[in-house]
Amino acid sequence: MPETTSARSRTRRSEALGAWLLTLPAALSFALLMLLPTLAAIAMAFTDYELGLVPVWIGLENFRELLEDRGFRRSFLNTIIYVGLVAPLSVGLGLALALLIEAGARGRVFFRAVFFLPVVSLTVAMAAAWQYLLHPTIGPVNTLLRLIGITGPAWLSSSDTVLISLAAIGVWENAGFNMVLFMAGLTAIPRELREAACVDGAQSGWSRFWLVTWPLLGPTTLFVVTITMIRSIRVFDTVAVLTRGGPNKASEVLLYTMYTEGFTFLRLGYSAAITLVFLVIVLALMWVQTRVLDRRVHYG
Amino acid sequence: MTYPTRLPGLSVEGARLSLGGTPILRDVSLAVARGEFVALLGPSGCGKTSLMRVIAGIQAADAGVVRIGGREVTGLHPAQRDVAMVFQSYALYPHLTVAQNIAVPLTMRRLSAAQRLPLLGGLLPGSRAARAAITADVAGIAEPLGLAHLLARKPGQLSGGQRQRVALARAVIREPGAFLLDEPLSNLDAALRVTTRREIVEIHRRVGAATLYVTHDQSEALTMADRVAVMQAGNILQIATPEEIYREPVDLRVASFIGSPRINLLDAEIGEDGVVRVSGAATALHSHARGNVTLAIRPEDWVMGAEGQEARVEHTEFLGDHALVHLRMGAGTVTLRAGPGALPHAGEVLRLGFDPARALVFGPDGRRIAAHRREPACA
Numbered sequence: 001m002p003e004t005t006s007a008r009s010r011t012r013r014s015e016a017l018g019a020w021l022l023t024l025p026a027a028l029s030f031a032l033l034m035l036l037p038t039l040a041a042i043a044m045a046f047t048d049y050e051l052g053l054v055p056v057w058i059g060l061e062n063f064r065e066l067l068e069d070r071g072f073r074r075s076f077l078n079t080i081i082y083v084g085l086v087a088p089l090s091v092g093l094g095l096a097l098a099l100l101i102e103a104g105a106r107g108r109v110f111f112r113a114v115f116f117l118p119v120v121s122l123t124v125a126m127a128a129a130w131q132y133l134l135h136p137t138i139g140p141v142n143t144l145l146r147l148i149g150i151t152g153p154a155w156l157s158s159s160d161t162v163l164i165s166l167a168a169i170g171v172w173e174n175a176g177f178n179m180v181l182f183m184a185g186l187t188a189i190p191r192e193l194r195e196a197a198c199v200d201g202a203q204s205g206w207s208r209f210w211l212v213t214w215p216l217l218g219p220t221t222l223f224v225v226t227i228t229m230i231r232s233i234r235v236f237d238t239v240a241v242l243t244r245g246g247p248n249k250a251s252e253v254l255l256y257t258m259y260t261e262g263f264t265f266l267r268l269g270y271s272a273a274i275t276l277v278f279l280v281i282v283l284a285l286m287w288v289q290t291r292v293l294d295r296r297v298h299y300g
Numbered sequence: 301m302t303y304p305t306r307l308p309g310l311s312v313e314g315a316r317l318s319l320g321g322t323p324i325l326r327d328v329s330l331a332v333a334r335g336e337f338v339a340l341l342g343p344s345g346c347g348k349t350s351l352m353r354v355i356a357g358i359q360a361a362d363a364g365v366v367r368i369g370g371r372e373v374t375g376l377h378p379a380q381r382d383v384a385m386v387f388q389s390y391a392l393y394p395h396l397t398v399a400q401n402i403a404v405p406l407t408m409r410r411l412s413a414a415q416r417l418p419l420l421g422g423l424l425p426g427s428r429a430a431r432a433a434i435t436a437d438v439a440g441i442a443e444p445l446g447l448a449h450l451l452a453r454k455p456g457q458l459s460g461g462q463r464q465r466v467a468l469a470r471a472v473i474r475e476p477g478a479f480l481l482d483e484p485l486s487n488l489d490a491a492l493r494v495t496t497r498r499e500i501v502e503i504h505r506r507v508g509a510a511t512l513y514v515t516h517d518q519s520e521a522l523t524m525a526d527r528v529a530v531m532q533a534g535n536i537l538q539i540a541t542p543e544e545i546y547r548e549p550v551d552l553r554v555a556s557f558i559g560s561p562r563i564n565l566l567d568a569e570i571g572e573d574g575v576v577r578v579s580g581a582a583t584a585l586h587s588h589a590r591g592n593v594t595l596a597i598r599p600e601d602w603v604m605g606a607e608g609q610e611a612r613v614e615h616t617e618f619l620g621d622h623a624l625v626h627l628r629m630g631a632g633t634v635t636l637r638a639g640p641g642a643l644p645h646a647g648e649v650l651r652l653g654f655d656p657a658r659a660l661v662f663g664p665d666g667r668r669i670a671a672h673r674r675e676p677a678c679a
Contacts, residue, residue, distance in 0.1 A: 195358045195378075196391035200470070201408030203379040207416075211404070215395040 038279075044272035051266040062273035072274070075245075075252040078163060079233060082253060085167035086174060086232040091224055093171060094178025099213075101179070102186050103205075112183065115176040123173060127241040130169050131156065156242055159250035166251055169238050174231060178224050185220030189213065226289040230282055254278050307334035308370035309510020310383075310478040315354055315364030317347075324350045325361065326534040332478075332510040334369075337501065338539070339513045339525035343557070347534040348514045349388075352480050355512065356385050368510075369477040379408070384476035384509075388483045390467040392455040398466050399438050399451040405474040406434045441473045445499075461492045468500070472507050479509040485520060497524055518558055522546070530554045547658070552666040555596050561624060564602075564634040568595040568661070576661060576671060578609060579630055584656040587671040589663060596660040599624065599637040604644075608653030613644045627652070 045062055049055035066072050101111045118126065133139050134155035142152035155165040193212050202208040214221075236255040239245060245252040245260070254274065262271030311331040317324045324347045332338045340348045353359035355366055357378035366374050366381075373381045384405070392401050407416060411434075415427040442448050445465045455463055464484060471479060484500065485493045501524050504511045515521050521528045522542040529539040530553075537551045549555040555563050568578045569592050576585035578595060585595075611627035611634060623643050625636040627650065636652065644650060661671040 190389065190391065192387045192389050192391040193393065195353075195356075196385070196387055196393075197404075198358060198378040199356055199383060199385045200405045201379040203377050203408075207408065207413060210416075211408075212393065215393070218395070 041272045041275055044269055045276045046273075047269045049269040049272075051268055055269065058269075062270050065270065066273055066277070071249060071252065072257060074249050075254055075257040076277075078250075078252055079235070079254045081163055082167055082170065082235055083229055083232045085164070086170035086235075087225060087228045089167075090171045090174035090178055090232075091221070091228055093175040094224065095182050095217075095221075097175065097179040098182035098186055099209075102183060112180070115179050117176065118173050119177045119180075123237045124241050127169075127238050130238075131242055134165055157247055159247050162243055162247065162251045166235070166238055166243070169242075170232055170235060173238075174228055177231075178228060181224050181227075182217065182220060185217050186213070188220075189216045222289060226285055229285055233278070233281060233285075308367065309334040309336060310355060310369075310512065311367045312351065312355060313365045313367075315351065315361045315366070317350055317354060317359070317361045319350075323534055325354070325364075328364070328531075328534070328536055330512075330529055330536060330539065332512055334477075334510050335508045337504050337511045337513065337524060337526045339515055339521035339528045340531055341515055341518060341521040341528050341557075342531035344516055346531045348516075348531050349482055351531070352385070352482055352512060352514050355478065356383050356480055357381050382477040383480060384471035384474060384478075385480040386464075386467045386471045386482065386484045388486060390455075390463045390487075392463060392466055392470075394455055396454070397451065398447060398453050398455070398458070399435070399442070401455065401466055402438045402441060402447075402469045402473055403434050405470060406437060409474070410434065437473060438469075441469045445469050445503075460488055461496065464488060464496065465499075468503060472503055472509075475507060476509055479504065479507060479511040481511070481513045483515055484513075485515070485517070493520075500524065518560070522558075530557060532557070548668075549660065550668045552594060552596070552662040552668075555660055555662070559598060561599050561635045561637075563660075564597045564599065566595045566597070566629075566632070566634075568593050575674065581609065583654075583659075584674050585659060585661065585671045586674040587661060587669055589661075589669045589671075592664060593669060594662045596662060597634075597654045598658065599635045601655045601658040602634075602636045603653040603655060604636075604638075604650050605653055606651060608651045611650055611652050613646050613648045613650065615646055616643050618643070 044055070046057060046059055047055035048058050048061070097111075097115055101108055101115075104111070133141055136142060136152070136154040136157070139152075139155075141155070145152040153161045155161050189212065193216070194208060197208045197212045200211075202211050234255060235253050236259065239251055239253055239256045240259070243251040245256050255278065258271050258274040258278065261267050261274060309332045311329075313329045315325050315328040328347070328351055330338070330340075330351070340351065342348045350359060354361045354364070355368075357366075357373065357376060364374070365372060368382050371382075393404065396404070410430050411421070411427065412424075415421045415424050415430065421427055438451070439448065442451055445468065447462070447465055447469060450458060450462060450466075455466065458466065464487070467484070471481075481500070485496055488496060497520060500513075513521075513524065522545070525542060527539055528542055528545045530537045530545060532553050538545060538549060538554050540548070545554065546558055549558065552565075556565065566578050568576050568583075570576050570587050570590050572590065574586050574588060574590075576583045576587060576593070576595060583595070587593075609629055611629040614626045614628055614633065616626070616638075617624040618640075621640060623638045623640060625638050625644060627634050627636060629652070634652070638644075656673040659671070661669045663669045
């Protein structure tokens with residue numbers, strides 16, 4: 001029956017056409033706003049484009065320069081140290097806060113709001129408060145340290161402590177966000193499982209945590225760790241406001257280097273190469289989350 | 301049923317509980333002997349699960365004493381109470397294998413916190429022997445429950461019936477003094493439910509614990525239990541054998557909750573002569589009480605014949621071995637269980653009498669009133 005077959009394929013074709021028409025607005029805006037700029041940035045990374053000049057294709061030259069650029073290597077290392085400090089500490093603190101607030105009978109809403117405040121407040125504005133807190137002479141932190149006989153360092157202007165100080169601010173910024181995510185994860189754990197753990201002999205809160213809470217928080221923890229790493233790799237505003245990468249590049253981080261190369265020195269091609277490195281790291285993290293770890297923390 | 305050796309199993313005395321101002325348990329007392337199987341039967345929201353949670357120690361009661369194996373456990377943590385519980389949702393640990401799930405009550409008790417550590421724990425002294433013993437115990441309990449081939453699976457890979465068995469195995473592996481089951485069959489399909497009933501009774505016999513089985517399904521309660529405790533609105537109305545609960549309910553609420561189809565209730569009054577009358581017509585029942593009462597007759601206790609109340613057949617339901625006949629009697633309707641023989645037709649008017657030995661009379665407060673067959677007047 002050739003007629004019906006061709007009729008059927010005709011309907012299928014018109015259906016496909018309709019589907020394409022319906023997705024067109026979304027597809028078009030995705031292409032214009034996301035795909036094209038990303039591709040342009042990737043392409044730019046292989047040129048020596050500087051603002052106002054004609055870009056010339058130079059292949060991997062930018063990346064070779066990055067490898068030899070001591071400033072970039074410093075910035076890359078600083079970012080890793082920053083993430084290495086902020087991610088575990090803010091995840092651990094977020095989990096501890098969530099468990100404490102969940103276990104407490106009163107004041108849940110109050111404590112949740114207090115610890116979530118850094119997330120909703122403007123980091124740039126809060127940075128001013130941190131600058132005061134960490135001021136070497138008039139700052140309350142060093143004043144308190146003096147009371148117990150310790151001379152505090154110049155937190156933000158000494159190359160030994162600047163990264164630690166920025167990481168502390170990063171932990172303060174992220175812990176509340178992680179706490180809220182963990183609290184959502186905790187409420188998803190069936191109450192009967194904890195009760196079963198009690199009846200099964202898990203007498204201490206500690207043993208119930210390891211028997212039920214921690215394993216069942218697996219998916220949440222994985223998500224929180226990934227999102228915290230991505231958020232802390234993107235650290236920029238505290239650095240830009242408080243230290244400008246200094247002193248002596250001791251607090252240069254990836255995005256700040258990219259910003260200075262692109263917007264101060266106007267070397268857009270080089271800046272795009274840094275962006276590409278950044279993009280690859282973020283994508284790798286997301287890939288690890290979805291492909292490798294997801295399988296180990298979801299219990300089918 | 302009486303137990304020649306009523307060893308102390310579990311008991312609750314004077315349990316009271318209210319949550320958020322709503323009374324859940326009102327002075328509940330219950331005792332289950334060692335080796336006895338008691339079903340706690342009631343509609344949802346009657347407090348039966350709360351009572352079980354109070355016994356397990358998951359929920360603290362406002363007042364009352366809980367004893368398990370003769371020892372008072374009222375203030376103790378669930379882990380110290382010698383109870384095991386099967387939850388309605390089974391509450392299996394999704395990240396552990398079947399074997400690990402079943403082993404949890406043993407690892408929690410036999411291994412120290414350090415010995416439970418994933419890798420390091422295995423190196424500690426005594427750990428290897430203890431773990432080997434646990435593995436052997438798990439295999440021993442899994443075999444008769446047909447779980448031997450599933451030990452390496454995760455709960456997510458099991459069917460509902462298999463999960464339920466894992467939950468049972470986990471509960472009984474420790475040979476608890478009190479064995480609590482919270483509607484364990486409600487998530488299974490109908491066919492599986494009937495076979496699992498017998499399995500649970502067999503497990504109970506093997507373990508010999510004091511078993512309390514919470515259910516809202518009267519056929520489960522009547523078929524499985526040595527005694528049934530009927531609970532409603534936070535009170536236990538009656539605790540008795542299944543036969544007694546069905547034949548001799550002490551409360552109108554018990555009579556109307558037990559039995560399917562529902563027991564027929566007729567308004568009746570007892571005159572000064574002590575004769576029970578329905579719509580003015582004398583019945584064969586006699587009582588010392590006076591005033592308005594409720595006459596309750598099971599659908600199988602009607603007698604179709606020349607005597608009794610007139611009733612018009614509304615419709616009949618043929619069910620194979622028997623049939624249900626729905627009739628209009630006065631202002632109300634009644635149900636009659638008839639044999640599979642010739643069925644009355646719709647519209648037909650019958651006269652319904654009843655077996656006076658089986659009829660039940662309840663006072664206005666719902667309590668049972670003694671009533672007897674009226675003796676033929678002695679000349």
